[in-house]
Amino acid sequence: MLFYSLHETLLLAAAAIAIDWAVGDPRWITHPVILIGRMIAWLERVLRPEGVRLTPIALKRRGVLLTVATVLVSAAATAGICWLAAWIHPWLGYAASAWLMSTTMAVKGLKDAAMLVFRPLAAGDLNEARKYAGYIVSRDTTAMGEQETARAAIETVAENTVDAFLSPLLFAVLGAAPLAMLYRAANTLDSMVGYKNERYARFGWASARFDDALNYIPARISGLLLAAAAWITPGLSAGRALRAVRQFARLHPSPNGGIPESAAAGALGIELGGRNVYFGAVSERARMGWPLRPIEARDIVRTVRLLYIVSLFCFAGVVAAWRWVS
Numbered sequence: 001m002l003f004y005s006l007h008e009t010l011l012l013a014a015a016a017i018a019i020d021w022a023v024g025d026p027r028w029i030t031h032p033v034i035l036i037g038r039m040i041a042w043l044e045r046v047l048r049p050e051g052v053r054l055t056p057i058a059l060k061r062r063g064v065l066l067t068v069a070t071v072l073v074s075a076a077a078t079a080g081i082c083w084l085a086a087w088i089h090p091w092l093g094y095a096a097s098a099w100l101m102s103t104t105m106a107v108k109g110l111k112d113a114a115m116l117v118f119r120p121l122a123a124g125d126l127n128e129a130r131k132y133a134g135y136i137v138s139r140d141t142t143a144m145g146e147q148e149t150a151r152a153a154i155e156t157v158a159e160n161t162v163d164a165f166l167s168p169l170l171f172a173v174l175g176a177a178p179l180a181m182l183y184r185a186a187n188t189l190d191s192m193v194g195y196k197n198e199r200y201a202r203f204g205w206a207s208a209r210f211d212d213a214l215n216y217i218p219a220r221i222s223g224l225l226l227a228a229a230a231w232i233t234p235g236l237s238a239g240r241a242l243r244a245v246r247q248f249a250r251l252h253p254s255p256n257g258g259i260p261e262s263a264a265a266g267a268l269g270i271e272l273g274g275r276n277v278y279f280g281a282v283s284e285r286a287r288m289g290w291p292l293r294p295i296e297a298r299d300i301v302r303t304v305r306l307l308y309i310v311s312l313f314c315f316a317g318v319v320a321a322w323r324w325v326s
Contacts, residue, residue, distance in 0.1 A: 004097070004176055010322035012094065013172045016101035016180075017315045024108030032103050032181065036074055036188045043069060044193065048203060059202040067189060067206040074185035079178040100177040104168035104184040107311045110157055111304045117153040118300040121146060140277040147295040148275075154295070155272055157303045158264035159257045161226065163187050165311055166218040173318065186211050197279075212255050219256035222310070223249070223263045229309035230267035236302070241267040244289050251286035258288065264303055265289025 004012065025031055047062040048054060054062070078100055086093025113136050120128035126146060133152045134141040141152065167187070172180035190211035193204035223245040231238035244266025245259055252258025252273075265272040271291035276283050 007322065007325050008094075009173060009176050010318055010325065012098045012101060012176065013169060014315060014318045014322060015098040016105060016172060017107075017169070017311060017318070019098060019102035020105040020107050020109075021311070022108075023102070024112065025103070025106065032074075032078075032100065033184060033188055036070065036185050037192065039073065040066070040070055040189060040192050044203075056202050060205055063193070063203040064206040066193070066203070067186070067210055070189055071182045071185045071210075075178040075182040078181040082177055097177045101168075101172045101180050104172065104177075104180040106160070106164035107307060110160055110164055110307060114153045114157050114300050114304050117149065118297055121149055121297040121300075138278060140280070143277070146297070150295050150297050150300055151272060151274070153300045154264065154268075154270075154303045155261055157300070157307055158226075158260045158272070161260045161264075161307050161310055162215055162219045162222045162256060165307070166222055166225070166314070167215050169314055169318075170218050171214070183214055186214055215256040219259045222260040225310045225313055226260060226263035226267060226306055228313065229306045230263075233267075233302075233305060233309065236267045236306075237269065238267065240269065240290075248286065248288045252288070253286070258286070262288040264306060267306065268299055268302055269293055270295045270299060 043066050047066055048059070081100065082093055082097045085096035113132070116132040117129050117136070120126075120132070126149065129146075129149050130141045130144055133144065133149050136156045137152045139152065141149065144152065168180045168183050171183040175182075186207070189207035190204075192207075193200050194208035194211060195201075195204060196208075223242070227238040227241040227245075230236035230241050241263045244262040248262040248265070249258035252261065261272050265288040269290070269292040271287050271289045273285040273287040276285055
C-alpha cells in the first residue's frame with residue numbers, strides 16, 4: 001500500500017514525533033538528509049562544472065533544474081521504499097513510513113546540539129562552546145563572546161522550530177513520508193545553495209524561493225504556538241512574544257525566520273540579532289525583541305523548552321485529529 005487514509009497518516013505522524021523525541025538521529029545509520037546532501041553536491045558538479053562559465057540566466061535555469069530534480073527524486077525514492085516495505089508486509093510499511101517521517105524532524109537533534117553549546121558555556125569554557133556553536137551556524141564563531149555564543153544557539157533553535165519540526169510535520173500530515181521528505185530535500189537545498197553570495201545568488205535562487213514558499217504557513221503558525229508555549233512557562237511572556245512578532249518579524253532578511261526568532265526573543269525578554277560575521281564579512285542583522293536583560297546561557301535551555309512544548313502541542317493536536325476522524 002502506498003497511499004494511506006487520513007486516519008492512518010495522522011497516526012503515523014504522531015508516531016513519527018514520538019520516534020524523533022525518543023531516538024533522534026541515530027549515528028549507526030546513514031541519515032536520509034546525508035544522502036540528499038550527497039545527491040545535491042553531485043548534481044551541482046554536473047550542472048555547473050568547474051571551469052565552465054555560465055550566463056546569469058543559464059545559472060538560474062540550472063538552479064531550477066537542481067531544485068526540481070532533488071525534490072522529485074527524494075519524494076519518489078521515499079515513496080518507493082514505503083511501497084516496497086508495505087508490499088512485504090503492511091506493518092513493515094507502517095514502520096518504514098513512520099521512521100522516514102521522523103527523519104524529517106529534528107526536535108531531539110536540535111536539543112542535543114543546543115545543549116552541546118550550553119554545557120561548556122555554563123561551565124565557563126567559552127572556546128568549547130564556540131566550537132559547538134560553529135557546528136550549527138554558518139557565521140564565524142571564533143571571536144564570539146558568551147552572549148553572542150548563547151545568541152547563536154537560541155536563534156538556531158528558535159528558527160528551526162519551523163524548519164526542523166512544524167514544516168515537516170505539516171507536510172507529513174498532508175502527504176505522509178514522501179511529501180515530508182520532499183520538504184526536507186527543499187530545506188537541505190536551501191541550506192547548501194540558498195546563499196545570497198556571488199557563487200549562489202543565481203544558482204541557488206530557485207532553491208531559496210521554494211524553501212521560503214514551503215515554510216510560509218508553518219512560520220506564521222510558529223508565532224502563535226511559541227506564544228502559547230510561553231504562556232504556560234513560568235517567567236516567560238506570551239503577550240510580549242506576540243508584540244515582538246508584530247513589531248520585529250518583518251525586519252528579518254528572511255520572510256519566515258523573523259517570526260519564530262522574534263517570538264522567542266519577546267517571550268524571553270532578550271534581544272536577538274545584531275552583529276554577525278560571515279566568511280570574513282561583517283553583517284548587521286535586524287534586532288529582534290527588547291533587551292530587558294542580558295542574554296545568558298540558561299536562555300538556551302528556555303528556548304529548547306519552548307520547542308518541546310510546541311512539539312507537545314502538535315502531538316496532542318495530531319492525536320486529537322486522529323481520534324476525531326476515527
